[in-house]
Amino acid sequence: MDGNGHMSHWSEAFEAMDLDALKEMRKTIDRAISGYETRKRKEALTALEQAAKEHGFKLSDLVADQKPGKGRRSSDAGAEAAYVNPEKPDETWSGRGRRPRWVNDALAAGRALEELKAQS
Template sequence: MFDKLDSLDIEELKDLRKTVDRAISSYETRKRQEAISAAEQAAREHGFKLTDLLGNGKAGRGRKSNGGTTIDAAKYVNPDNPEQTWSGRGRRPQWINEALDSGRTLEDLAA
């Protein structure tokens, strides 16, 4: 298999590297989503939402006091990056728009 690589020119090798990098990234994204889905399912089986259990390392989630201002609880979570959330209020984040454009629904992104 590797002897075929010797017959490729530099542009073909660079294209192959890009293809492999994309395949690795796609694989990692799929595996991460599978793990998140499994964790969400386990939380549901115990009567919780995953965000209720994680809550950024704090007990519970919800409205927090921040010097007189309140922060809305996350209603939507980016499946590719659980640190990205949206309360459903205000302008939609780019990751929400991209997910909707790719065929997902807001229900798919619900926390």
């Protein structure tokens, strides 16, 4: 409650409302929150576009190659294959990050990780 008694005023108003009125108020509040978040996103996007423009770019030029998960894989892109799938030699794994399914399948079948090592 603030010094002006606003919290008390709202609590009393809510308690006086029936369930349907409260649900309708919740929908109205949810729409207001969504609208607020949409406006904030648009403001942020405009600011980003302006910053990109000031540096001589379009925002789409800067984020075109940034797809979810792609950055993580690109860090391993130059990594040499440490392990090779004996059934499909084109399937490799650097030994970093999450194990591919074929590695997990081979381990589950009783093979040792050492058996999957790539030949230098």
